[in-house]
Every structure is written in C-alpha cells, then in structure tokens.
Amino acid sequence: MSKFQALSPNSYGAARRQKAAPFFLVTGIAAVAVTVGLLGLGIGAQYIPVSEIIRVLWLPDDSVSSIILWELRLPRMLIALLAGASLAVAGYLLQSITRNPLASPSLTGVTSGAAMLVVLAFVCLPQLISPYYYPFLALFGGTAAASITLFLSGPTLSSPLRLALAGVSVSFLAAAVTTLTLLSAGPQTGTLLFWLSGGLQGRSWSQLLIMLPWVVPGLVCVFFCLRPLALLSLGDEPAQAMGVNVRLWRSLLALLAICLSAGVVAVAGPIAFVGLCVPHMARMLGARTTGTAVALSLALGALLLVSADLFSRTLAAPRELPIGMITALIGGPIFLAIIYRQKA
Amino acid sequence: MTLSMPSSLPEATVFSSSSPREISSISLDNVTLGYSRQPVVEGLSLNLQQGKVNILIGPNGCGKSTLLRAMAGLLKPTQGSAVLQGKELHKWPRRTLARALSFLPQAPEVPENMTIGQLVEQGRFAHRGLIRALTAEDREAVSWALEQTGLLDYRERSMRTVSGGERQRAWIATALAQQASILLLDEPTTYLDLGHQLEVLELLQELSTTQGLTIALSLHEINHALMFADSLTLLANGKLLYSGPPQELVTTGLIESTFAIRGQYLNIPGHGPLHIATSSQRRKNPLPLARTA
Numbered sequence: 001m002s003k004f005q006a007l008s009p010n011s012y013g014a015a016r017r018q019k020a021a022p023f024f025l026v027t028g029i030a031a032v033a034v035t036v037g038l039l040g041l042g043i044g045a046q047y048i049p050v051s052e053i054i055r056v057l058w059l060p061d062d063s064v065s066s067i068i069l070w071e072l073r074l075p076r077m078l079i080a081l082l083a084g085a086s087l088a089v090a091g092y093l094l095q096s097i098t099r100n101p102l103a104s105p106s107l108t109g110v111t112s113g114a115a116m117l118v119v120l121a122f123v124c125l126p127q128l129i130s131p132y133y134y135p136f137l138a139l140f141g142g143t144a145a146a147s148i149t150l151f152l153s154g155p156t157l158s159s160p161l162r163l164a165l166a167g168v169s170v171s172f173l174a175a176a177v178t179t180l181t182l183l184s185a186g187p188q189t190g191t192l193l194f195w196l197s198g199g200l201q202g203r204s205w206s207q208l209l210i211m212l213p214w215v216v217p218g219l220v221c222v223f224f225c226l227r228p229l230a231l232l233s234l235g236d237e238p239a240q241a242m243g244v245n246v247r248l249w250r251s252l253l254a255l256l257a258i259c260l261s262a263g264v265v266a267v268a269g270p271i272a273f274v275g276l277c278v279p280h281m282a283r284m285l286g287a288r289t290t291g292t293a294v295a296l297s298l299a300l301g302a303l304l305l306v307s308a309d310l311f312s313r314t315l316a317a318p319r320e321l322p323i324g325m326i327t328a329l330i331g332g333p334i335f336l337a338i339i340y341r342q343k344a
Numbered sequence: 345m346t347l348s349m350p351s352s353l354p355e356a357t358v359f360s361s362s363s364p365r366e367i368s369s370i371s372l373d374n375v376t377l378g379y380s381r382q383p384v385v386e387g388l389s390l391n392l393q394q395g396k397v398n399i400l401i402g403p404n405g406c407g408k409s410t411l412l413r414a415m416a417g418l419l420k421p422t423q424g425s426a427v428l429q430g431k432e433l434h435k436w437p438r439r440t441l442a443r444a445l446s447f448l449p450q451a452p453e454v455p456e457n458m459t460i461g462q463l464v465e466q467g468r469f470a471h472r473g474l475i476r477a478l479t480a481e482d483r484e485a486v487s488w489a490l491e492q493t494g495l496l497d498y499r500e501r502s503m504r505t506v507s508g509g510e511r512q513r514a515w516i517a518t519a520l521a522q523q524a525s526i527l528l529l530d531e532p533t534t535y536l537d538l539g540h541q542l543e544v545l546e547l548l549q550e551l552s553t554t555q556g557l558t559i560a561l562s563l564h565e566i567n568h569a570l571m572f573a574d575s576l577t578l579l580a581n582g583k584l585l586y587s588g589p590p591q592e593l594v595t596t597g598l599i600e601s602t603f604a605i606r607g608q609y610l611n612i613p614g615h616g617p618l619h620i621a622t623s624s625q626r627r628k629n630p631l632p633l634a635r636t637a
Contacts, residue, residue, distance in 0.1 A: 099453070227469055234466065237449040238515075241416055242522065243442030243470035288457050 022292040025285065026299050033084075033303035037077040040310040041069060045318060075204045079211065080309040081302040083200075083268050084278075086215040086260040088301025089222055091275025092282070092294055093257035096233045097250050098150070101338055102160045102167075104276035105142075105261040109170035111270040113145025114138035114262050116174040116181075119192055123185045131206070131266075135214050138262035145170050146258055160339075198269035198324035200309050207267045214263025221256055222294055229253060230290040271324050273331025274301055280334060304330065369394040369558055370415050370433070370445070370526065375424035377410050377582075383422065384410040385582040392526070393575040397552050398560040401569045402579035403603055408562035409450060411579070412530050415560060416447035428526075442470035445526035446519040451534065454503055460514045461499035464489055467521030489520035492547055508535040516544065520551075527551070529561040533568070541565070545572045566599060567618045578602060591616055600625075 042048040048065045056066040057074075087105060094103040105111050117137040121129045129137070152166035153159065178196070182189055194201075222229075228249040231239040240246045264271070278301045279293070287293035308326040315321055370392045377385040385407040392398050392415070400408045413419040414426050417433035426433045428444060436444075446467070455463060467489070468482045490496045493513040503511060512535050519527060527548070533541040549572055551557045563569045569576055570590045578586040578593065580602045586593050593599065594609055594617045607621040 224474055227466075227472070227474055231466055231469055234455050234463075235449070235453040237413075237418060237447075238452045238518075240418055240438060241442065241447035241449070242467060242518075243439035245438045283457060286457070288459065289462060293457075 022287065022289075022296070026292070026295045029296070029299040029303055033081060033299060033306055036303065036310065037081055037306045040306065041073045041077060043310065043314055044068070044073065071204060075208050076200050076309070077306065079200055079203050079208050079267060080306040082208075082211060082215050083264045083271065084274055084301040084303070084305025084308075085298045086219065086264050086301070087271060087274040087305070088278035088282075088297040089219060089294060090257040090260040091277075092279040092297045093222065093229070093253050093260075094275070095279050096229050096290075097253050097257075098153075098163065099233060099235070100153075100160055100163050101280070102164050102276070104273075104279075105257065105265075106171070106270065106272040107164060107167040107276060109145035109149045109167050109174060110142040110258055110261045111265050111272070112171040112174035112178070114142040114265040115196060115270050116145075116178045117141030118266060119178050119181050119196070122192060123181050123188065126188070132210055134266035135210060135262045138266045139258060141174075142258040142262050142265070143255070145174055146254060150254075195269045197322045198271045199312065199320065199322050200268055201313070201320050203267060211263045211267045214259055214266075218256055218260040218263065219298065223291070225249075225253060225256070226290045226294065229294075233290070268323075271305070271327055273324075273327045273335065274304055277331040277334040278304060280338060370426065370428050370560075372411075372414065372421075373425050373427065375414060375421040375426055377407070377414050377419055377421055379410075379419075383582065385414075385579075387424070388582070388584050389424075390577060390584060390587060392558055392560050394558050395552060395556045396558065396574035397549055397572055398558070398575045398577065399569045399573035400560065400562040400577045400579060401564075401566060402585075406579040407582040408579060409530050410582075412447070412528050412560065412562060413449075416445065416528050417441055418447070439470050439473070442522060442524065444524055445528060446522040446524040447528040448515055448519045448530060448532060450530040452515055454511060458503050459500050460495055460503060460506065460510070460517075461486070461490070463503060463514055464495075464517045464521050467518040470522055470524075485521050485523055489517040492520060492551075493517040494543070509537060509540045512536055513540070513544070516547075525556070526558045527560075529559075531562050531564065533563065533565070541568065548572070566603070566621075570594070570618055571615050594619070 038053070039050075041053050042050060046064070046068060048069065052065050053069065056063065056069050060066050060070055090110075091104040094105065094108060095101060097103075114137070117140055118134050121134075121137050149163070149166045149170045152169070153163040182192055182196075185192060228239075228244045231242055231244045232246065232249060232253070234242075236246050261275070279297050281300050282293050282296035285296060287296050304327070305323070308323050308330070311326050312321045312323045372388060372390045374387050374389050375385065376383050376387060388407075388411070390411075400411060402408055410419065414421060415433070417426070417428075417436060417438075420434040428436070428441075433441065464486050465478070465482075468478070468485065471485075472478070472482065487496070490499060493516055495510065495513055495517055498506065498510060498514075501510075503514065506514070512532065516529070516532060519529070529548075532544055532548075536544060545568055548559050548561065552559050552574070570593075573590045575588065576586070576590040576593055577584065578598055585602060586596065586598050599619060600606060603621075604625040605621040606623045606625055607619055609617040609619055611617050
C-alpha cells in the first residue's frame with residue numbers, strides 16, 4: 001500500500017482534546033440547566049430570595065415560601081428538566097433510526113396520537129381510568145400513530161417530504177378525533193383544553209410520579225443501545241452486515257422513543273419542537289459520537305424546556321403563556337432552517 | 345480468533361486454531377432470488393472457493409449485487425438454499441453471522457460527523473456487543489485494518505471531509521476490522537482512481553493468500569477480474585454462464601457475447617490474456633472512426 005503523509009503530526013494531542021471537550025460541554029450545559037431551574041424557583045407570584053430557597057430546600061418548614069417551593073415550584077422544575085430531556089432524546093432516536101432530519105415525536109404523529117387516546121379515555125371512561133394509566137394510553141396511541149406514519153413514509157423512511165406529509169396527515173386525523181371528543185365532553189372541556197395546550201402549570205409531585213417510571217428507565221436504556229443506534233445511522237445494510245438485527249433494533253428503539261414521549265405527553269400535554277430541534281442543535285455543536293450526541297441532546301433538552309417554562313410563567317405574569325408557544329418560537333426558525341438547507 | 349499485524353508474523357497462519365476456517369465457505373444451491381415477484385436470479389448454484397478470490401462479473405442488472413446480498417444473508421432465497429457451515433444463512437443470528445462474514449454494500453451512506461477511526465471501530469460491534477469496552481484486541485484489529493488500507497494517518501479525519509476514494513477505503517477498513525473469514529464486497533473499486541483500484545485488489549489478493557480469507561466481490565472492469573480472480577463467475581440475466589478459472593473463460597468467447605463487445609486478447613507476461621475491447625456489437629452501423637472531408 002502506498003504511504004500517505006501524516007497530516008497533523010500532533011494528531012494524538014488533538015484527539016485527546018476532542019475527547020475531553022464533549023464531556024465538559026455536556027456537564028456545562030447540564031449545570032446551566034440545573035442553575036436556571038434553581039434560580040427559577042425564586043421567581044413567580046411570590047418572589048423568594050436565594051438565601052431563603054437554600055434554607056427551605058435544606059430544611060423544609062411550615063413557612064409560605066417552603067410550601068410554595070416544595071409543593072409547586074420544585075416538582076414543576078423537575079418535570080421541566082425531565083420532560084425536556086426525554087423529548088429531545090426521543091427526537092434523536094427517531095431521527096437516527098429513520099435517518100430522517102424531520103423525524104420527531106410531534107412530526108411522526110406520536111404526540112397527537114397519544115393525546116387523542118388520553119382525551120378519549122378522559123371523556124368516555126372518566127371513572128375507570130386513573131391518571132397513572134395515562135402513559136399506557138399515550139403509549140398505545142403514540143405507537144399506533146407512529147406505525148401509520150412510518151408505514152406511509154415509504155420503505156426507506158428517509159424521505160423527509162414523505163415523512164412530513166404522512167406525519168402531518170396522521171396528526172390532523174388524530175387532532176380531528178380529539179376535537180370531536182372535546183365537543184362532546186361537556187363540563188370537562190376546560191380541563192382538557194388546558195392540558196391539550198401543553199404546559200406545566202399546576203403540575204406537582206403526583207404528575208412527576210406518573211412520568212418517572214416511563215422516562216427514567218427510558219433514558220437509562222438509551223445509553224445501553226448506543227452501538228446499535230450508531231450502526232443504524234450508517235444505513236440498514238451496513239448495520240445488518242455488521243451484526244445488528246435491523247428490524248428488531250429499529251422497532252425497539254422506536255418503542256423506546258415512544259415510551260419517552262408517552263410519559264411526557266401524559267403529564268405535560270403535547271409540547272412541540274423540542275424533539276425536533278434539540279438533536280440538530282446537538283449535531284451543530286459538533287457531537288462526534290452517538291454517546292455524545294445523546295448526552296448533549298439530553299442536557300440541551302432539559303435546558304430548553306426549563307428555560308421555556310421560566311419564560312412562560314414570567315413574560316406575561318401574572319398570566320401564564322403556553323409553553324408550546326415558547327418552544328415554537330425557539331424551534332420554528334430552526335425548523336425552517338432545516339427545510340431551507342434540505343432544498344439547497 | 346486473532347488477526348495480528350502482518351509485520352509481526354512472517355506469513356500465513358494468522359488465524360488461531362479455533363478459527364472456523366476449515367468449513368467457512370458459502371454455497372448456493374439452486375437459488376431463486378427476487379425483490380418482489382420478478383426473480384432477479386433464477387435457479388443458480390455456486391460454491392465460493394474457500395481461501396480464494398472469487399470475482400463476479402456481468403452486464404448491468406445481471407444480478408451480481410443480488411447474489412452478493414443473498415450470500416451476505418440479507419436476502420432470503422425464494423427457492424433453493426444459501427448455506428454457511430451447514431446452516432441456512434437467514435437462520436443465523438446476525439451478530440454470529442457478522443463474525444463469520446462481513447459484507448460491504450455498494451456506495452454506503454456517508455455517516456455524518458463520524459471520523460474514519462470511529463467508523464472502523466463500528467466494525468467491532470460483532471465482537472463487542474452492547475456493553476463491552478474496546479479491548480487491546482479490538483484496538484489492534486482497528487489499527488491493522490487502517491494500516492492495510494493506508495488510512496493510519498487519517499484516523500481523526502471526518503468522513504465528510506475526505507475524498508471519495510478515502511471514504512471507500514474507510515468502508516473497506518470497517519469490513520476488515522470485523523475480522524470475519526469471509527469477505528463479500530459489492531463493487532469495492534467504484535469511486536476509486538485506477539491506482540487505488542489496483543491497490544484495493546492487491547490488498548484483497550494478499551488477504552486471501554496470507555490470511556486464508558475467502559473473498560467474493562463484483563467488478564465492472566473485466567481485465568481486473570481476469571488478473572485477480574482465482575475463480576471467475578460470469579452472470580447474465582440472472583443466469584450463471586461460466587464459473588471457473590479465468591484462463592479458461594477467455595477461450596470460450598463468452599465475454600464478447602455477454603457484454604456485446606468486439607475486441608482482442610493480448611497476452612501480458614505474468615498476467616495471462618487480457619481483453620482489449622475495440623467496439624460494441626449493439627450498434628448496427630458504428631460511425632466511421634475518422635471521416636475526412
């Protein structure tokens with residue numbers, strides 16, 4: 001074989017630096033997310049100073065600040081962090097397994113399918129179904145919707161246009177059923193509309209408990225699936241030739257993404273754009289390995305949603321803005337940029 | 345099974361005794377292959393020559409890729425059987441199969457953001473599974489594969505920024521890092537310039553002679569096939585026209601009739617007869633070569 005000249009004599013040092021950088025990036029972003037969350041604890045209808053936050057977090061008492069913090073703001077912050085991380089990782093999974101830059105929980109119809117079934121259950125069987133079962137319903141609805149979308153988007157799944165068309169159609173169909181159900185809901189319509197607009201207002205420990213068994217194991221599982229995930233992003237045939245059972249792993253990873261989204265939808269309603277944009281941000285930040293990309297998505301998703309939640313309750317205080325509006329404001333332009341780049 | 349760097353071992357016997365080398369060859373028995381109803385390959389039987397370079401040639405759409413995909417266990421025959429070590433290929437668990445054979449599809453996608461070193465490391469999945477960290481053996485296999493393809497210094501380069509030839513060699517290195525005893529490659533010389541084409545073919549030849557790898561590949565260039573094949577298979581319209589040593593194929597006249605070309609064989613010392621095509625048979629009235637006004 002011919003000998004090629006070395007291009008960078010200090011490539012080893014460069015490699016070291018490249019390996020260390022993502023770690024600091026991920027921990028840095030995660031630290032910022034947690035800091036934003038902690039600072040956000042003080043902001044609201046009643047301002048709580050930082051010293052007070054630290055004091056009552058350490059030693060909860062019967063003071064008003066302690067109750068506000070422990071009953072309202074802390075669980076809400078934790079839900080925001082976890083929901084953002086889960087939606088972002090779900091989006092990364094869907095984009096990798098379909099090799100389609102537009103795949104995300106909302107665009108594949110997962111969120112609207114999940115919402116449809118939850119609303120149906122809420123209206124038709126209100127006594128039978130406790131909120132703890134909502135994630136199961138969301139899982140069924142999401143899986144059904146995603147299966148239809150992926151079936152319609154063709155054998156290779158990687159045509160952005162077909163996936164977008166199929167996803168939008170499935171979402172509209174699910175939304176129509178949801179609206180129809182809402183119209184016959186009667187007095188509960190207000191509650192449902194509030195949930196459907198997506199957001200974290202009034203979410204507390206019980207909602208966190210509904211979500212936890214879905215998103216925490218889900219997020220942990222993803223880190224055990226990094227290798228098949230990396231291989232799937234190389235294409236079906238190379239992945240299969242390198243030892244991945246493509247059909248099995250694609251289904252497993254899609255199910256994992258739907259579980260993550262289902263846990264979030266059941267609690268926070270549909271929150272768009274986080275799952276679509278964050279994986280792209282992670283790639284723009286230069287994530288080289290699948291592990292880094294997933295970790296970056298996780299941290300960025302948490303940061304995005306915890307910031308969006310902070311904005312949603314402060315920008316128009318004392319009223320709350322829907323969190324979906326904030327994420328759409330951030331995510332919309334990125335979405336447009338992706339489409340524009342696809343054309344070019 | 346360990347493949348060490350060739351420099352550390354004089355010749356041959358690089359596989360340890362536990363290697364399934366003795367029985368690792370693919371045999372296709374009367375297979376019919378098709379993507380839908382329309383069969384691409386019909387009733388074809390072929391045994392890969394073990395430890396040799398097997399080359400498939402044939403006109404566009406003759407079924408070379410389909411045949412290789414069937415040998416890689418990616419396409420289940422609609423009739424007949426494709427067998428490795430007494431077991432039908434589609435019944436093998438994928439990861440076990442990936443340790444026995446590696447397959448490089450034609451023009452695989454370019455992985456975004458990955459470096460060449462990271463891509464080649466992916467080839468170790470069959471040995472590592474979901475959790476096991478990179479061992480010394482894995483690292484050695486990756487370095488060896490990079491060295492064989494001349495990419496040692498390109499390890500940290502991103503797959504997006506390298507040339508088409510380097511990309512193709514990175515994929516070949518990935519297949520090598522898998523350390524399977526059967527290597528299937530679908531037109532591995534596409535995108536390469538002539539020098540790199542020969543380099544790849546020489547590498548494959550060397551791997552079969554020194555390490556006993558069974559190699560099957562498809563090629564477009566007839567003379568490369570004549571030069572490098574231990575066993576040459578000619579396909580047309582999904583049927584096998586010839587399978588055997590290249591020296592005998594040239595005596596049959598099948599090359600000219602199958603590709604619809606006319607030409608001449610030239611004897612090159614050390615390489616046997618090579619074919620110079622001078623005109624196509626399909627055009628009834630070829631333009632005169634030089635028309636003087």
